[in-house]
Amino acid sequence: MTGVRRAWAIVALPVISIVLSVLVGSVVIILSQWLVSGTFELGLAVDAYASLISGSIGSFNAIVNTLTVAAPLILGGLSVGLAFKAGLFNIGAQGQFLMGALGAVIVGVTLREAAPPLAIPAALVGGMLFGAFYGFIPGVLKAVSGAHEVVTTIMLNFIAVAIVAGMVSEVLKVPASPQPITLDVVNASLPVILGRNGHIGIIYALLAAVGYHWLLFRTTRGFEIRTTGANPDAARYAGMKPRRIIVWTMSVAGLLAGLAGATELLGVSHLMTASYGTTVGFDSIAVALLGRTSAVGIVISALFFGGMRAGAPAMQVEAGVPADLVGVLQATILFFLVAGPVVQRVFRLRGVKAAIEDTGTFTRTYGGGESVSR
Amino acid sequence: MDPIIQAVYGLPIIGLVFQLVGYLITVLPDIAPIILRGAVPIALAALCGVMCERSGVVNIGIEGTMLVAAFVAWAAGVYLVPLLGDSVPLAIFGITPALVGALLIAVLAGLIVALLHAWLSISVRADQIIAGTIINIAAFGITGYLYSLISSSSPEGAGAFVTFRPPEFLLALPFVGWLFDMFLAQGPIGMGVIVIVVVFQVFLFRSRWGLRMRSVGEHPRAAETVGIDVIRVRYRNVLLGGVLAALGGAYLSLEITGSFTQGMTAGRGFIGLAAMIIGRWTPLGAFGAALMFSSFGAIGQSINIAPPPGDLGVLLDQLPGQFFDALPYLATIVVLAGVVGRSVPPAADGLPYEREAAS
Numbered sequence: 156m157t158g159v160r161r162a163w164a165i166v167a168l169p170v171i172s173i174v175l176s177v178l179v180g181s182v183v184i185i186l187s188q189w190l191v192s193g194t195f196e197l198g199l200a201v202d203a204y205a206s207l208i209s210g211s212i213g214s215f216n217a218i219v220n221t222l223t224v225a226a227p228l229i230l231g232g233l234s235v236g237l238a239f240k241a242g243l244f245n246i247g248a249q250g251q252f253l254m255g256a257l258g259a260v261i262v263g264v265t266l267r268e269a270a271p272p273l274a275i276p277a278a279l280v281g282g283m284l285f286g287a288f289y290g291f292i293p294g295v296l297k298a299v300s301g302a303h304e305v306v307t308t309i310m311l312n313f314i315a316v317a318i319v320a321g322m323v324s325e326v327l328k329v330p331a332s333p334q335p336i337t338l339d340v341v342n343a344s345l346p347v348i349l350g351r352n353g354h355i356g357i358i359y360a361l362l363a364a365v366g367y368h369w370l371l372f373r374t375t376r377g378f379e380i381r382t383t384g385a386n387p388d389a390a391r392y393a394g395m396k397p398r399r400i401i402v403w404t405m406s407v408a409g410l411l412a413g414l415a416g417a418t419e420l421l422g423v424s425h426l427m428t429a430s431y432g433t434t435v436g437f438d439s440i441a442v443a444l445l446g447r448t449s450a451v452g453i454v455i456s457a458l459f460f461g462g463m464r465a466g467a468p469a470m471q472v473e474a475g476v477p478a479d480l481v482g483v484l485q486a487t488i489l490f491f492l493v494a495g496p497v498v499q500r501v502f503r504l505r506g507v508k509a510a511i512e513d514t515g516t517f518t519r520t521y522g523g524g525e526s527v528s529r
Numbered sequence: 530m531d532p533i534i535q536a537v538y539g540l541p542i543i544g545l546v547f548q549l550v551g552y553l554i555t556v557l558p559d560i561a562p563i564i565l566r567g568a569v570p571i572a573l574a575a576l577c578g579v580m581c582e583r584s585g586v587v588n589i590g591i592e593g594t595m596l597v598a599a600f601v602a603w604a605a606g607v608y609l610v611p612l613l614g615d616s617v618p619l620a621i622f623g624i625t626p627a628l629v630g631a632l633l634i635a636v637l638a639g640l641i642v643a644l645l646h647a648w649l650s651i652s653v654r655a656d657q658i659i660a661g662t663i664i665n666i667a668a669f670g671i672t673g674y675l676y677s678l679i680s681s682s683s684p685e686g687a688g689a690f691v692t693f694r695p696p697e698f699l700l701a702l703p704f705v706g707w708l709f710d711m712f713l714a715q716g717p718i719g720m721g722v723i724v725i726v727v728v729f730q731v732f733l734f735r736s737r738w739g740l741r742m743r744s745v746g747e748h749p750r751a752a753e754t755v756g757i758d759v760i761r762v763r764y765r766n767v768l769l770g771g772v773l774a775a776l777g778g779a780y781l782s783l784e785i786t787g788s789f790t791q792g793m794t795a796g797r798g799f800i801g802l803a804a805m806i807i808g809r810w811t812p813l814g815a816f817g818a819a820l821m822f823s824s825f826g827a828i829g830q831s832i833n834i835a836p837p838p839g840d841l842g843v844l845l846d847q848l849p850g851q852f853f854d855a856l857p858y859l860a861t862i863v864v865l866a867g868v869v870g871r872s873v874p875p876a877a878d879g880l881p882y883e884r885e886a887a888s
Contacts, residue, residue: 183674191678244658305589305658306806307865309799310858319860321851437666439854444659477677484672489663493655 167504169445171454172491175498176202179487184476203474210469211462217469219353223423225461227252229360230415231439233291233367234408236448238304240371241404242384247293247308248412248437250287250315255413256420257284260427262472263340263420264327274343279359280416284312286413287406289315294405298398304405312436318513323429335429345422354422361454363411368450380404413438438464441485444492460485545841552837553828558707560827562714566785567823568816569719570595570794573777574801575808575815576729577770578712582810583733584766585746586650589661591774592798594642598778599687602635603789606687609634615809622717623691632779639775640768642668647767652762654881664751665798673791689787690716716784718776722816725773729812736811739810742766745877749882759882774798796858803861810875818864825860829853 178182181200187196231248245251262281293307325334345354371377381402385472387397406465415435420427437458445459446452463485467478475496491498498504574591578661581588609627618625641662649660695713700706733739742754742762749759777797782789800822801815808814831852836842 159765182670184695187678215851244662283851296862296866302862302866305662306799309796310803310862313796313858315853315860317851317855321849324851325849435671440662441666458758477674477679479670479674481672482666484670486663486667486670492651493649493660493663495655497653520571 165447166490168495169447171498171502171504172445172488172495173459175491176484176487180480180484184480184485185210188476189278196424199474199476201375203454203470203476203480204472206462207470208465210215210466210473212466216350217465219350221458221462221465222349222352222357223353223454225434225457226354226422227415227419227433228361228442228461228464229357229454230363230411230437230458231435232442232446232453233247233363233409233450234415235439236415236446236453237367237371237380238404239443239470240384241380241400242387243401243404243408243409244305245308245412246292246305246413246436246440247290247311248439249433250308250312251289251412251436252416252433253312253315253421253431254289254317255282255286255416256418256427256433257322258282258413259343259417259420260337260340261327262320263343265337266343267338269340269342271342271344271346274340275345275421275468277399278343278421279414280415282375282420283410283413286416288411289413290404291402294402294409297405298401299305305505316432319431320429323427323431327427337427339426343421344425345418352423353501355417356422359414359418360457362474363414364450367411367453371450372406376400376403391414395434412436434464437482439483439490444489457479461487532767533536544620545756545844548837548839554832556835558710560831561707561711562757563830564721564820564824564827565715565780567826569715569722570777570780570797570802570817570818571820571822572722572726573718574798575819576725576776577774577803577811578802578805579729579808580770580773582805582878583746584881585749585875585877585882586647586763586767586768587657587661588646588650588767589658589802590642590646590662590664590668590717590798591801592769592796593661593766594639594663594771594774595778595781596665596672596792597642597670597780598635598775599637599793600778601791602631602779604675604830605634605781606703606783607679607684610685612688614768616692621677622693623688624717625687627687628629628690628783632783635779635783636662636775637769639769639778642770643774644770646771647764649765650881657662659877659882669792670764672789676789678790679819686788687783690718690784690885692716693696693720716738716780718780721776721835726812726816729788735810738865742876746877749877749880750885753884755808761885763882764804777801800857800861803865806874807864809819809873821864821867822857822861826857829856871887 156515175265177243181204184196184203185197188199203299210217227287231252231324234251235245248458259282265275266277269277276508289311293304293311295301296302296307297304320335323337327337329338345356348355348358368426369377379390382393382395383397383400388395390400418435419433419435424431442453442457442460445456446454460481463481467481470476470480471478531693554755554843572593577594609630613626613630646664649655649663650657678872687780688777692714693716695709699709699713702709713720733742741752745759745762752762753759778794781793781797786793801819804818804822805815807818807821808816830853832845832852834844
């Protein structure tokens with residue numbers, strides 16, 4: 156009984172947020188359809204959700220697809236979650252993902268004829284190093300000058316898009332091709348372990364989630380990260396070095412997002428175009444917040460959002476509702492999570508855990524970077 | 530002499546710097562209006578930031594507010610044009626009823642988004658940076674969704690405001706003609722920004738209104754003690770900020786382009802935040818910083834289109850075009866990292882305010 160109650164205390168707000176957002180989503184679907192075509196179809200929302208669900212878990216292929224989409228989301232969610240634990244807000248997962256993919260394609264194309272046991276790890280490491288470097292930059296900027304990571308990582312996201320476009324169209328381009336596009340990574344492609352396209356990335360992601368939990372709760376560094384996130388002044392008083400921990404955490408967060416980019420590139424697209432893009436960065440923020448930065452929570456919410464992304468094309472084809480609805484649902488879920496105290500009051504929930512951990516550090520260090528620089 | 534210094538003298542750096550300065554002086558009159566046009570949305574975003582943060586509310590959701598306003602301005606045009614019919618545009622700014630209606634509806638949309646942020650950060654007392662991020666994600670999602678729905682029939686919006694043409698004799702004036710070109714060859718929002726900056730600057734530092742706002746941002750408890758309603762001032766400022774951000778968004782779709790594209794704000798809301806920090810939370814400073822950021826973009830484009838002659842041109846020609854795309858973002862990071870420690874935010878910035886319980 157107490158076990159059930161404790162579980163409910165943890166999942167109550169996320170579950171209620173999801174239910175409320177499904178309701179808001181239905182209203183959006185029906186109203187926007189009415190706005191565009193003038194017809195008022197109440198059944199459309201049901202159709203949309205039905206095709207969304209069947210497109211994500213309705214068949215073996217759909218499930219494999221969901222797992223494939225969820226793999227980079229787990230890694231991205233871990234990246235954002237790790238930064239949250241240290242009181243940092245990594246909006247740069249997007250750019251770190253792109254740089255990871257770029258690193259993987261550079262190494263992968265170079266080693267495309269090498270034996271897979273050499274080529275695959277090398278390409279993955281290449282992606283992780285690129286991502287880690289791209290996380291290291293805002294970490295150093297924050298630690299040294301106090302420039303808030305929210306602004307710097309957003310700028311780095313745009314710069315990453317330009318770097319990818321520049322590298323693909325100037326350096327990595329296949330000479331004979333009319334469009335700027337890189338060679339296929341051939342032997343560096345990740346092995347398929349499930350169905351037609353279920354690559355091994357999901358295993359890496361789950362291993363990373365285990366490593367994340369172990370790092371945070373079984374190592375000294377993890378303790379330092381959590382202390383810095385909870386109270387940088389206390390961490391400094393206890394002899395820890397918050398600046399060094401900030402740089403370290405952002406680099407590892409970048410490494411995880413870079414691994415996400417590498418698995419996506421080596422497992423799904425196998426090559427890179429000049430306009431290589433993704434929604435993983437934004438989705439990762441949602442995953443980390445919905446999963447309340449715990450390893451298990453992140454895996455579950457990544458599977459949830461991965462299912463939505465995987466089922467969205469089916470919804471667009473079968474119900475005629477644009478796949479962008481996923482973005483709306485995601486945003487409303489987050490909205491209800493942030494408005495947690497109000498949701499709690501409305502539904503008279505007593506004793507449930509707050510939807511989002513109290514991490515005032517993002518706002519406290521904004522602008523002046525006070526708590527770091529002293 | 531030190532061998533290192535000798536080596537530096539040996540490099541043709543001095544010559545390149547002279548060439549760059551010469552090039553900038555020659556192109557400046559031509560690109561000056563473009564610089565101001567690029568600065569307008571950044572400046573409006575920065576002014577929104579000043580408005581919110583002077584009262585103690587951090588608003589990361591400016592980007593999203595602008596995106597929603599840009600979309601709503603265009604979409605409102607799509608619905609208003611058939612409703613209001615094709616009327617002859619006015620001689621000044623090419624004003625039509627549909628354009629004005631679209632602008633007003635966009636401002637209304639900005640107010641609604643700002644109200645959401647105000648509610649989350651002032652009443653719910655959520656983490657303001659997370660609240661703002663969620664506004665950005667929501668804006669991206671909802672505009673993307675509605676745009677896919679509406680654009681399937683490729684409709685026409687209300688078009689765009691027309692740039693004012695200053696009289697020829699002003700432009701022909703020696704030395705200052707290009708300044709008239711810069712500030713007068715603009716649309717209504719572009720010209721309005723200059724007025725807003727000056728008025729806001731004066732009011733913020735020379736009026737009771739501004740003093741109260743600043744006291745709420747610096748020490749809300751003290752402000753409350755002397756009878757200022759902290760919550761009300763914060764709500765009002767975030768809403769006014771929403772109007773400014775909405776003007777910045779509408780500027781993109783109603784004055785620069787006349788159409789909407791997904792994610793068209795392209796980080797301007799965030800560059801505006803950097804401009805606010807560099808401008809030390811003052812309207813004039815923020816405007817100056819916005820001009821600086823926009824000139825990076827304009828000079829980059831200018832170099833890309835018409836490279837300077839000589840060694841400098843050869844050198845710049847070897848850089849890929851994407852380098853110039855990334856230049857404004859790169860400049861933002863570099864300047865921000867150099868300035869941020871010395872620029873002090875309002876003391877209560879980002880801290881939710883809780884009234885003391887009445888005893």
